[in-house]
Amino acid sequence: MNQQLKRARELGRYAVQLAREEGLSTMARRGAGFFKRRFLGKKARYLPTKNYLAAQRAEYAGKTAESCGLPKISILTPLYNTPPAYLRAFLDSFVNQTAPNGQLCLADASDPAHPEVGRIVEEYRAKNQQIVYKKIENKGIAANTNAAAALAEGEYLALADHDDVLAPHAMAEMGRAILDLRAKGQPDGFLYSDEALFEKDIRRPRAAHFKPDYAPDYFLCCNYICHLAVFRRDLFEAVGGERPECDGSQDHDLFLRLIEQNGGAAHLPQVLYYWRVHAGSTSGGTGAKPYVAAAAKKALADHLARTGRKGEVCDGLFPSTYRVKWEIEGEPLVSILIPSKDHTADLEKCLSSIYEKTQWKKFEVIVIENNSTEPETFAYYEKAPARYPGLRVVKWPGKGFNFSAINNFGRESAKGEYLLLLNNDVEILNGDWLTELLRPCAHEGGAAICGAMLYYPDDTIQHAGVVTGLGGYAGHSHKYRPRGGSGYLFRAATVQDFSAVTGACLLVKTSVYDQVGGLDEGFAVAFNDVDFCLRVREAGYRIAWTPYAQLYHYESKSRGGDEKDPVKARRFAAEQQRLYDRHGRENILDDPYYNPSLTYDREDFSESADLRRLQNGELTVRFRQ
Structure with a gap:
């Protein structure tokens, strides 16, 4: 049978079943959402509603990082010859956060031909004292990130690239997620969120990366965690920060070491980070940084050595993916x-x-x-x-x-x-x-x-x-x-x-x-x-x-x-x-290895026609070992 026809028939049967079990109104709403998602605009679909953001701003109005009740999160961002428009968009996304619990730590390794980077930062620092800045010698992405960490005051750290954009509620939601984990008595040392790709305007994103909850086998194959990752500063210091020998895959390496210490990771299924797609960005593929694969394989091999497991780390089926060919113990029948x-x-x-x-x-x-x-x-x-x-x-x-x-x-x-x-x-x-x-x-x-x-x-x-x-x-x-x-x-x-x-x-x-x-x-x-x-x-x-x-x-x-x-x-x-x-x-209906913002109507991992839970901030954090 033609597979498109087979899929259409299965969708038809599902529509009939849905109408019987939950009524015509539910079936009609799902159908309308499907039509809207496929054929109408998708502007700002991953951002919270205006009312949600307004309420959050009102809640924290007039409060400081010390008085807002949220853990302080220091964002580590190395700068290097950052295009002014990208830098301003990134700085704007920090100063316009709904909650004041963030600190932005900037380590600037730009060369002498790009003095505008420092001038722009100083312009923003004059208006926001939670931005700290230091000019440094360029020693590579890992060392530069460690230099930014040396400026940090927060109990928690986060990583952000200089050409990307934070969602306006990123600091508030991550702070609340940490408090939720503590209230549940669960490890609060490592968290990550969903993210989206954009080119010019985060209100018109290209696509989202809707991730599963912590999936250890998957994480050994690719760094699906990526952005926005938040972790306790004492864990970062305990594992020695980022390792220059893993430049190119320094975050994957860091996350592996942090998870080893934390016993797992917590996932907050909200889009808190916007990853800019352009010619020099890894969001456009590893062609921009061909050394990434070698660094990733070293990070994985070192992880196996630290955890006492035996396997060969190999390239995966696609660029940016890897596999561990585990050594089979014995000769089981x-x-x-x-x-x-x-x-x-x-x-x-x-x-x-x-x-x-x-x-x-x-x-x-x-x-x-x-x-x-x-x-x-x-x-x-x-x-x-x-x-x-x-x-x-x-x-x-x-x-x-x-x-x-x-x-x-x-x-x-x-x-x-x-x-x-x-x-x-x-x-x-x-x-x-x-x-x-x-x-x-x-x-x-x-x-x-x-x-x-x-x-x-x-x-x-x-x-x-x-x-x-x-x-x-x-x-x-x-x-x-x-x-x-x-x-x-x-x-x-x-x-x-x-x-x-x-x-x-x-x-x-x-x-x-x-x-x-x-x-x-x-x-x-x-x-x-x-x-x-x-x-x-x-x-x-x-x-x-x-x-x-x-x-x-x-x-x-x-x-x-x-x-x-x-x-x-x-x-x-x-x-x-x-x-x-x-x-x-x-x-x-709540598969931890899926994502609540993906559709349950089809098997193709397309995004849900109904993103209201995402837009209303209703999706909460979940820890998995």
Whole structure:
């Protein structure tokens, strides 16, 4: 089926479902928002409302950094030959903050041909005593930032580039977020916000970077945290500030060291920083600074050494991305569980691709026979073990189809340290697929589960991780996007943290599978994988996804569609409700590895048509380890 037509039909079904569950008014509002976002203006869409900003200014009017009740944040900004228009825009964004808890520390390494930089700063200093300035020798971005830090008086520090712009409520919101963390008894040493790209005017942004909550696997692949990062000054001093040997990726290196000390990071999903796009900026790509990649790999390798983990740091699939090829501990046996009912041609394609291509040799295959009716199926089972060493066929004693019960039964025959749940309608594409699934898991501190990149036969993405809340329940990240793309913020091309991955290809530590009681047999067909992953996450483990394990998925050939069968439709609705009952609707609709300002109507990571929570300052900080 044409993928655009398929997406249109899925959106149509979702609209009908939304109208039934929440009423025509909600469906109409969502539709109107979609139209507005796609076809009408987007002016100032990431800024707070005028009323919100006015109320915040009124709250702090007449107060000082000492009396406003917010932690003082010193912004560290090295200057170097800054174009006057850019510098004035940056300074204006500081002096026009809604709260007075900021200090701006400027270390000016401009050459003698640019005396206007110092003159402009002195002009602003005369009007705002919270701007401090020092002329320094240019020793590189890290050393210059450290020189700015030496001027700081705040309990907290923040990093800002000389050609960018702060959102007007940046200091107030970060100060409040710190207080929120303290009130919750959570670490307040490292926070970051969302950001946006602009060219001339922040009221007409090009795009936003709507980030997930702290995602450690993702952060090892790229510095998605970037701006605006705020951290305690004592932590900055304890780790020795920024390191000149990592110039070009000095912030990524610093953040890794700060997070090691803080035990995680807190994310405030508000757009508090505007990153200017121009020829010399890294926001336009790493072509402006070709040494960035070498510095990033050093920062990552040093992080591994400090934390005692073993892996090789390599270039990623795209510029500005990297990967850690974790050293697999031992030689774990993987038990591949494949439920199958008839469709032996599909099973043969699956098995032949496993045995012909898989480079990781320590695996066993258990085909779980599920109520087949065709005589040739059983003839195939008799001959297959002779052709495929280590293959066993076990017969599930149940009736009908229950994916959870079938896999739980198969687990009883498994001997491996890892289980791989695998559909019979997949085909392996790369020989190191199983090795790459093991890498994020089979090392100290690794994830408990890892999922794979699955493609439709037409080379569009079927699965690149699961986002809970999409379509109201759960959906596949980047579904229908063409193969080979980077995805939103490289999220289809880097090892990722997700709330769930599909059970069509899911590697899990056997001990963890047993600890949480396996798959819930109340989820016979739908959401069994989502429920399982959420229970694993709730038990304190991480869920990873890798783009380096690639398979074709000939989706649902064995079962067929559920949409036109009223019995199947009722069962599907019951399993939807079971997911809500177990995990809570609010939790399902609040995936920490997504972002509340991204849409839940589609899988393409486009921004939400309804940004009122962002514009009204309703989005709050959240810490994750």
